[in-house]
Amino acid sequence: MRMNPHFPGRFPNGLPMGLVALLAWIQAARADEDLLIADFESESYAPWIATGEAFGPGPASGTLPNQMPVSGYAGTRLVNSYRNGDGTTGTLTSPEFTIERDFITFLIGGGGHANATCMHLIVRGQVVRTATGPNTRAGGSEALEPSAWDVRELRGQKAVLRIVDEATGGWGHINVDQIAQTDHKPNVAVRQPRERPFTVGAPYLVLPIQNGARGVELALRIDDRPVRQYTVELAPDAEHVDWHAFLAIDAFRGKSAVLAVDAATEAGFALIRESDAVPGASSFYTEPLRPQFHFSQRVGWNNDPNGMVYVDGEWHLFFQHNPVGWRWGNMTWGHAVSEDLVHWRELPDALFPRTMAKGDCFSGGAVVDRLNTAGWKQGEHDTLVAFLTDTGAGESIAYSTDRGRSFTWFEGNPVVRHAGRDPKVIWYAYRANDSPLDESARRLGGHWVMAVYDEDPRFGRAIAFHTSTDLKTWREQSRLVDYFECPEIFELPIEGEQGATRWVVFAADARYAVGQFDGKTFLPEHEGKHRVHHGAYYASQTFSDAPDGRRIQVGWAQIEMPGMPFNQTFGFPHALTLHRTSHGLRMRARPIAEIERLVRGVHTLEGAALDERPASLRVTGELFDVRASFELGKARTVGLEFGGNRVVYDASKRQLDGADLEPIDGRVTLRVLIDRPMLEIGGNGGTVVVTRKRERSGAFPKINAFAEGGGATLLSLEVRRLASIWEP
Structure with a gap:
């Protein structure tokens, strides 16, 4: 703005320069202030409009009946759609407002279901930003957490906020509080829509995953055609990566692609990349x-x-x-x-x-x-x-x-x-x-x-x-x-x-x-x-x-x-x-006969009376196909023990690991496939098969056949050491 040459020291509107400077300082100060959109401290939502039953007649005074303790909200009230539990639904929509700051900040918690327990920012009828709570599975927390949207590109436009509860299952509710506009960049990871065009030049698109992170809607388009669309627990940054997922994209090599997400941090989105190899692949099959x-x-x-x-x-x-x-x-x-x-x-x-x-x-x-x-x-x-x-x-x-x-x-x-x-x-x-x-x-x-x-x-x-x-x-x-x-x-x-x-x-x-x-x-x-x-x-x-x-x-x-x-x-x-x-x-x-392809050694033991001490067979390894035959006698239980794991036949209940199994002429046979994380336990030639977790993994030096109550005989014990199917 140039000065008026006819009135030195004055601007064209005739105001003294000192007064103009003061007004400019006041205007800048006001522009720097945060603008409160809603703090939900009233008994009524007005002028917001609620539909359905989930949000009730007005903001909640904290935790609702049968809800886990709610924390992290500001003041004494908040939006809490856990009215009558997770079975109710509804929406809560703000009056129209003008986006006048670079960021919109808020507190959010509850369910993490995309488009079902969320808050949308809507401009010209389109959802341009969205956020959810962090929870999708049993457990979790009702704590609200700070979040924000970067809205610099939307500044000056009219918008409305809509808080949505359309979920009826677990974590089918949403908690929101203290929504404001600010020019101060929030000290939180800003989650917002991001997009990246690229030409496919590698076999894999690698995604950094944080187990339990908020779901991100990810889409991959090839030549403007959607080819992959997933809800991804995308890590917000490199420090929070638990493992890497990957999409095989070699079939699209040389084609134009666009990767898009609906609500990711800048750092997390940057970690999505093409690669000739999957991070961690050298450890696959050896974990x-x-x-x-x-x-x-x-x-x-x-x-x-x-x-x-x-x-x-x-x-x-x-x-x-x-x-x-x-x-x-x-x-x-x-x-x-x-x-x-x-x-x-x-x-x-x-x-x-x-x-x-x-x-x-x-x-x-x-x-x-x-x-x-x-x-x-x-x-x-x-x-x-x-x-x-x-x-x-x-x-x-x-x-x-x-x-x-x-x-x-x-x-x-x-x-x-x-x-x-x-x-x-x-x-x-x-x-x-x-x-x-x-x-x-x-x-x-x-x-x-x-x-x-x-x-x-x-x-x-x-x-x-x-x-x-x-x-x-x-x-x-x-x-x-x-x-x-x-x-x-x-x-x-x-x-x-x-x-x-x-x-x-x-x-x-x-x-x-x-x-x-x-x-x-x-x-x-x-x-x-x-x-x-x-x-x-x-x-x-x-x-x-x-x-x-x-x-x-x-x-x-x-x-x-x-x-x-x-x-x-x-x-x-x-x-x-x-x-x-x-x-x-x-x-x-029964296990298919092809299991014999994996046998690398056989150990046997026959004709052992089982009294207070078990019969032991020394072995080396952690992968086995074990076959045992017992004469029950008067024993209450018989079974096998290896590396802190036990397989038990209860003769008094006639059950093998909880599954009903009748003895045949006073005898039972067991066949146990022992793998690192699991056991498959067969009884009497596959009459029953029990699959369960192996309580303790790792190699062990021996297998014990035992009986409790006396009078049992181990007729035979055959232990076949198996190779890994992943060995080259």
């Missing part, structure tokens, strides 16, 4: 709790095995995978292959949530379409067809014409719409007395069957059976009630009875029924259900299209791996057989 002869994924969480199928010389194990988190979430289909069912090679993830599927990629099975009934075959390889639940649509299909290395999402998805999940598809080949579904089925010699969990409220939990001749169009045929998720159906020969077979069905809890199946309806031959598997074993599946006719089962081993970059694992493959017993037809599960 203290890494299973050495059970498959486990390199990083992240696993649960159900999926899509288990044999095709073109490879056994395929797909699985429920959170590739960017240590806990459940972001359900993706992981993928591993093996040529011998023992040594596994992990491939890039196969099916993706929110970009390929509309929602998450939940469980399902896979088949080989050898007759090309769907018409998708290209080239020499038969089509591998995966069935899964798209949580945003229904039962869906993805198919591969290149041995499972890439998948195409079927444009006609979903193929079944209903309340349910977890489709398992099999081929039903006609017998002489079967009636074909139609002329197409008659020409094919059979039809496809989908067994899928269904929870239609008219029938309750059930397995619904659907049929098809082309894998695309399905018709419901029947229901089998009182079964939960992850159904399975297959036919087994009865051991020792030439040509005799029965069908078996089970669900995630491993309780099974034996009966007849005509391709449409399953009819159990007994009341109730039977059981082989016990303990930390869930959602098992069997391989389709096994070349030797075996029925091979793998389950999710629910064993936590604290301090590791991976969490959970899988059971060792077991072969299922069906036997006629005095109680009727019963299944048995």
Whole structure:
């Protein structure tokens, strides 16, 4: 501003320079002051507008009934949506205001569910900033923490704030207080949307993970098309990195990419980078709790095995995978292959949530379409067809014409719409007395069957059976009630009875029924259900299209791996057989014969009386296949002890590690697979199998066979030392 030449010492508006300077100083001082948006110290929210029930009539005076103690708020009141617990929902919206400072600061706590327990900053009808509390799992804290948004790019624009509670489960509420505008850069990590364009030039996009950190919505776009979208517990800086997740991006090499997050710190976002290697990869498969002869994924969480199928010389194990988190979430289909069912090679993830599927990629099975009934075959390889639940649509299909290395999402998805999940598809080949579904089925010699969990409220939990001749169009045929998720159906020969077979069905809890199946309806031959598997074993599946006719089962081993970059694992493959017993037809599960490939030494002990002192067999190592046979006599218990771990058969209760097991002619046999973090304990030839955590890991020098109560005899003890499947 130039001076007025006609009035020296005065500005053009005629004010003396001293007064102008004073006014400018006052204006600058006021500009430096913080502007309070809301402190919620009144009994009413006015002029804010509340909807729903979650926020009640006005700010809460601290902790609400049945809530953990709330702390960290300013003054005596705050926004607390825990009204009547986590089951209520609603919104709380501010009047419009002008963004006049560089930062908006606030206190926030409660649930950490993106877009469901959060506070949005909305400009021109669009959410431009968002924040959540820190909690998503049991435990946690109701403490509010300081947070802030950098809004310099939005300065001068009109905005509203909306506090949202749309969650009804655990941590389904939000706490907010003391919202202000300031020009002073807050001494907190500013979380806000960030974006970075790049050209893909490396095989991996590496993500720094802090377990339990606030969820960040991360999206990767290739040529403006979303290809990956995950909720990530992104570390805010290098000091808080627990492990590194990675996305395989080599298939996009040379293409234009954009990485975007909705609320990350500057330092945390900078740590996301392309790389030729995954940090920590040199330690993969050597970690203290890494299973050495059970498959486990390199990083992240696993649960159900999926899509288990044999095709073109490879056994395929797909699985429920959170590739960017240590806990459940972001359900993706992981993928591993093996040529011998023992040594596994992990491939890039196969099916993706929110970009390929509309929602998450939940469980399902896979088949080989050898007759090309769907018409998708290209080239020499038969089509591998995966069935899964798209949580945003229904039962869906993805198919591969290149041995499972890439998948195409079927444009006609979903193929079944209903309340349910977890489709398992099999081929039903006609017998002489079967009636074909139609002329197409008659020409094919059979039809496809989908067994899928269904929870239609008219029938309750059930397995619904659907049929098809082309894998695309399905018709419901029947229901089998009182079964939960992850159904399975297959036919087994009865051991020792030439040509005799029965069908078996089970669900995630491993309780099974034996009966007849005509391709449409399953009819159990007994009341109730039977059981082989016990303990930390869930959602098992069997391989389709096994070349030797075996029925091979793998389950999710629910064993936590604290301090590791991976969490959970899988059971060792077991072969299922069906036997006629005095109680009727019963299944048995034994480790597959291929375990012999891992044997590196055998130690034996025979004919030892067990009194007050155990019989000991010296060994060296930590990985073993142990087989023991006991004559019970009058002993109360018998069992094995190794490295501080005990496996006990209670003769008085007739239970092996809590699972019912009758002795046979006064004897019991045990088979124990000992891996670093886990045990699989079989009794009487696989009549029962118990999966559980190994209480103490590490190598040990001996195995003791013991008896309590006297009179027992160790008939035989054979200890096979095993090699790691990860050894080169």
